[in-house]
Amino acid sequence: MGIVAPNGIGTEEYWAATLAGKSGIDVIRRFDPRRYPVRVGGEVLAFDAAAHLPKRLLPQTDRMTQHALVAAERALADAGLEPGKHDEYGLGVLTAAGSGGFEFGQREMQKLWGTGPERVSAYQSFAWFYAVNTGQISIRHGMRGHSSVFVTEQAGGLDAAAQAARLLRKGTLESALTGGFEASLCPWGLVAQIPGGLLSRATDPHRAYLPFDAEACGYVPGEGGAIMAVERADTARERAAASIYGEIAGHASTFDARPGTGRPAGLARAIRLALDEARVNPDDVDVVFADAFGVPALDRAEAEALTDVFGSANVPVTAPKTMTGRLYAGGAALDTATALLSIRDSVIPPTIGTGAVAPALGLDLVLHQPRETRIDTALVVARGAGGFNSALVVQRHH
Structure with missing residues (x-):
């Protein structure tokens, strides 16, 4: 795996920070946020693209793609997987993205209206595109097999990983890179997110993102994600x-009906179907990495789904994204990587910020400190x- 996150670049740096409860959420620094109602975010500030990528790629790529390319390279190195030694059509790339290269697009729009259309980069034609991470990774590493992008926002990282696994089981692919990245913390990207009304407007970074807390007031946007190398066990x-x-x-995915239709939410059904495919019972699950919206109504809906499946406080639940913010398409990919690290080291990372779980939610939320188990x-x-x-569902390798 390869990780680029607000609280750590690289798998072990991120993991150490997460176990230590070190947050990457702070007042936005890469532009002046004082004119915006949302001023706090999870930024990747220590990332130096020029130190990791060929110079020719820098003017072609948005920040999210630069993050994804570095994470992909690290994932391949971590797996000891050298694409050049394998059938290029047996190697695939399946990633999740939603907004695309917002910051790149903002720069080119500024050029268009500020200095004229002749200054707009030709790379704008694809650098903004939500499929660009898949494409750039595929091109750079010669991975020419089945490749695709999943545009299901936060759910996308899970959907991409599951589809990669299906293609491996079918024999369509020999190996794949999967994950997700997003980087929309720029003025244009931020104003596109604000109208949804779900972002936290708190100005104290330590109190801005409090999922399952009685004082929850919305979520904090973040950037980054993870890429993982996936292959069949025999390979x-x-x-x-x-x-x-x-x-x-x-794995399983469901889709909720439009609010007001009276049809039940599908999260509990997705969980049950995923457990069924994994052939495990609810009692077999050792930890749940929660979606953790930080919006009271949405937190309550998730808690109801979890208690519906597992009973009240019967399984430890955690939300390490309280140290990064919600990373959109990158968030579930990072949660999956974090879950695998938890399995490796037999420890549940903490949820920070949240002071105490609202009693009515019935969750055993791992707070403040890691839990060894x-x-x-x-x-x-x-x-x-x-x-x-x-x-x-991810499990220990046997």
């Missing part, structure tokens, strides 16, 4: 893969704007 064994974090065991099975839950629900 990994045959080539003596450098590191195996775990297995994708089950053996983890064999983890469930990752994600909801995407517009009604998408997704659940992914």
